[in-house]
Amino acid sequence: MSAAWLKDAVFYEIYPQSFYDTNGDGIGDLNGIVEKLDYIRSLGCSALWINPCFDSPFKDAGYDVRDYKKVAPRYGCNNDLYRLFGEAHRRGMRVILDLVPGHTSEEHPWFLASQRAEPNEYSGRYIWSDFIFRKTGQLNYVAGESERDGVYVLNFFKCQPALNYGFLRPDESWQTAMDDPDALATREAMKDVMRFWLDHGCDGFRVDMAASLVKLDDEEKSGSSAVWRDIRAMLDREYPEAVLVAEWARPRLSLRAGFDADFCLNDPWTGYPSLMRDYDLDHPEKPDNSYFRRDGDGDIRRFLEPYMAEYESTKELGFISLVTCNHDTVRPAWNLDTRERKLAFAFLFTMPGVPFLYYGDEIGMRYRRLPTKEGGYRRTGSRTPMQWDEGPNLGFSAGCADSLYLPVDPAPDAPTVAAQEGDPDSLLNTVRALLALRKEREELRENANLSILHAEKGEAFVYARGGLLLAVNPGAREAAAPVAAGDRRVLYAIGGGRAEGERIVLEPQSFVVWG
Ligand code: NOJ
Numbered sequence: 001m002s003a004a005w006l007k008d009a010v011f012y013e014i015y016p017q018s019f020y021d022t023n024g025d026g027i028g029d030l031n032g033i034v035e036k037l038d039y040i041r042s043l044g045c046s047a048l049w050i051n052p053c054f055d056s057p058f059k060d061a062g063y064d065v066r067d068y069k070k071v072a073p074r075y076g077c078n079n080d081l082y083r084l085f086g087e088a089h090r091r092g093m094r095v096i097l098d099l100v101p102g103h104t105s106e107e108h109p110w111f112l113a114s115q116r117a118e119p120n121e122y123s124g125r126y127i128w129s130d131f132i133f134r135k136t137g138q139l140n141y142v143a144g145e146s147e148r149d150g151v152y153v154l155n156f157f158k159c160q161p162a163l164n165y166g167f168l169r170p171d172e173s174w175q176t177a178m179d180d181p182d183a184l185a186t187r188e189a190m191k192d193v194m195r196f197w198l199d200h201g202c203d204g205f206r207v208d209m210a211a212s213l214v215k216l217d218d219e220e221k222s223g224s225s226a227v228w229r230d231i232r233a234m235l236d237r238e239y240p241e242a243v244l245v246a247e248w249a250r251p252r253l254s255l256r257a258g259f260d261a262d263f264c265l266n267d268p269w270t271g272y273p274s275l276m277r278d279y280d281l282d283h284p285e286k287p288d289n290s291y292f293r294r295d296g297d298g299d300i301r302r303f304l305e306p307y308m309a310e311y312e313s314t315k316e317l318g319f320i321s322l323v324t325c326n327h328d329t330v331r332p333a334w335n336l337d338t339r340e341r342k343l344a345f346a347f348l349f350t351m352p353g354v355p356f357l358y359y360g361d362e363i364g365m366r367y368r369r370l371p372t373k374e375g376g377y378r379r380t381g382s383r384t385p386m387q388w389d390e391g392p393n394l395g396f397s398a399g400c401a402d403s404l405y406l407p408v409d410p411a412p413d414a415p416t417v418a419a420q421e422g423d424p425d426s427l428l429n430t431v432r433a434l435l436a437l438r439k440e441r442e443e444l445r446e447n448a449n450l451s452i453l454h455a456e457k458g459e460a461f462v463y464a465r466g467g468l469l470l471a472v473n474p475g476a477r478e479a480a481a482p483v484a485a486g487d488r489r490v491l492y493a494i495g496g497g498r499a500e501g502e503r504i505v506l507e508p509q510s511f512v513v514w515g
Contacts, residue, residue: 002260002318003241005047005094005203007446010349010435011356012045015327016053016075017061017374017405018385019359021396026403028385028396030071030080034087039417043362043428044435047094049206049245051327053081057107059159060375061327061383063098063208064105068193078200085201096243097197099205101190102212103155103162110189111161115146124182125189127153127164127215130174139215150174155212157375163190165213168223178214178223187227191234194242204243210259211248221250225257232258245321245354251310255318261354263321264307266329271306272322274298276332276344281378288335292344294476294509299457308452311352319446322348325358331367331382338364339509342430342494343474346511349434350470352450360386362431363415373406384409389418430494437492437513443468454481460497460506469514471497473506480505488514 020032030053040048052062055070062072071078088095104111113122128150129136132143136153142161143151155162166183167175176183194205214223228244235242235258246262248254249270254262264272278298279288291298311320324345325331332341341364349355368381376383384406388395394408394416401407408414420426438444443466453469454462460481462471469488473479473495485499495510506512 003204003243005241006243006260006319006354008439009047009094009354009446010045010438011047011049011096011321011354012040012043013049013051013323013326013356013358015051015061015359015383018383018396020386020388021399024398025074026397026399027074027405029074030076030084034080034084037087037091037093041091041093043357043432044439045357046092047096047203048088049096049356050098052098052100052208057105057159058374059105060157062374063100064103064107064157064159064375065100066105066107067109068104069196082200085203089201094203094243095201096204096206096245097202098208099190099194100208101163102209103160106159106161114152114161115148117147117149123148124164124176124180125186126161128174129153129172137216153215155209159375162215163213165215165227166223167215168217175215178226187230191231194231194235195238198239198242203241204245204260206245206247207259208247210246210254210257211250221253221257225253228254228257228259251314251318251320255314259318261319261321263323263326263356264310265323265326269306270310271303274302275347276336277330279335281330281334290335292336292340292347292474294337294340294474298474300455300461300472301457304452304455311450315352315447315449319353321354321356322351323356323358324348324361325382326356327358327383328379329382330378331358331365332361333364334367338427339494340474342427343472343509343511345427345431346434346494347472349431349438350444350465350513352446352448352465354446357431358382360384362428363387363417363420364427365415366409366411368409370406380406387414387416389416433492441468441491441515442466443515453483456481460504462504467515469504471504471506471510471512471514473497473508473510476508478505478507485514491515 019028022031053075054065055067055072056062110122110125114126140154141151153162163186166178211221217223244259246254246259249265249267251262264270278290280286289297370380373380385396385408420428451464460471460473460479462481462483484502492513495507497506497512
């Protein structure tokens, strides 16, 4: 059973480097997040997910942790994070941290000890072979870097050696079983990290690469799932209010493994890319068939088919999280104009599950092609500083422009919070109105039922949440659907629509809620 607070939570994802800098060093900090809590709450968000803010050499923006229990000095100190938890709680908000359980930085003291030739407590904390001049089969590895006579396995980038949780079916002498003391010690070490932050007031974790723990796992990820069930049992006993959100994108597996929610991400099997990102970033000449493009050849069924299969089989178990974007994904302003994004967000925020808003998407921050920063590569363009007002550095920092973590959007019409505050029709205020509607109506809550009433290409798409009828027409022409609205009245609309007896008709680029 998930913590009660999750049932009406809306998350705001913060990339701490780029949110708000209070000490003028050009990089965001934890005190900056505290200062902006009221703003975040004003959007209708009730919880934060903060990307890794721990000590790190930042070869992968902090997903290469060097000390799990220490805030990176550039963001402040542990006490600043404890204060953030307290200030959030005082406002009825929650904070989840990013847990990176599958790997550490190559500079983590556990790894430095593990690299030594002399056997020690950490020799089995990572996955090492007992040979140097052979390959490790399907696993990526690094050879020739260590005093130790063996190669080590990677979880992602070269800077991220894989922690050892064992192999599902070890078949070589160097592969340990899941119940090997070394594999169990890794698991206990990760529980210890979780207890540390939960004891200081954190409300749970977004879990990085959650399915990656056990190596040579089967299709169903039974190995990693078993580890998570054990961790969940610890949380249920000791921290029943703690929430786990998986980066896994397989709700059928992750929710059964004890996660409360799982992201619907850019992996093609989720159907999610067809909504807003059905284009090829490297080939702009190819058509963009995203559903929310006014002129695209999109089809909502490409999303609904995989989504509904997951939703129907997991709705009693937990939540699917739809996101506007995240720090790994191209921002929706890349290919969708403001109206298209309003419609996309209207859809995302009226679906079941726990939604996530990526910082800056509420004002339409742009994706920019930028040189890589901290292992971001093409992701860097979605990680630029938040645009607060028209002041220096768009209000992000009082530091000099060339000291900024990344440059702010130089466009003369770069969107800002200040410019959109007073305009009732702005994207910012549309996001607020949508989240207010979601909060007001029980039918739009995380676990309230969803049913699809009409989904045909080129026609209005109609779905029901409890007794509410919701319809979307992202196209440039009027569109209808054979669904009767009965005596319901319009509760909320972007654009417009009308009920005509046995059908409803939507104006071009419209979204309407009848209730
Ligand atoms: C997923 C994270 O979202 C991404 O930013 C990171 O690079 C990898 N996991 C590795 O930790």
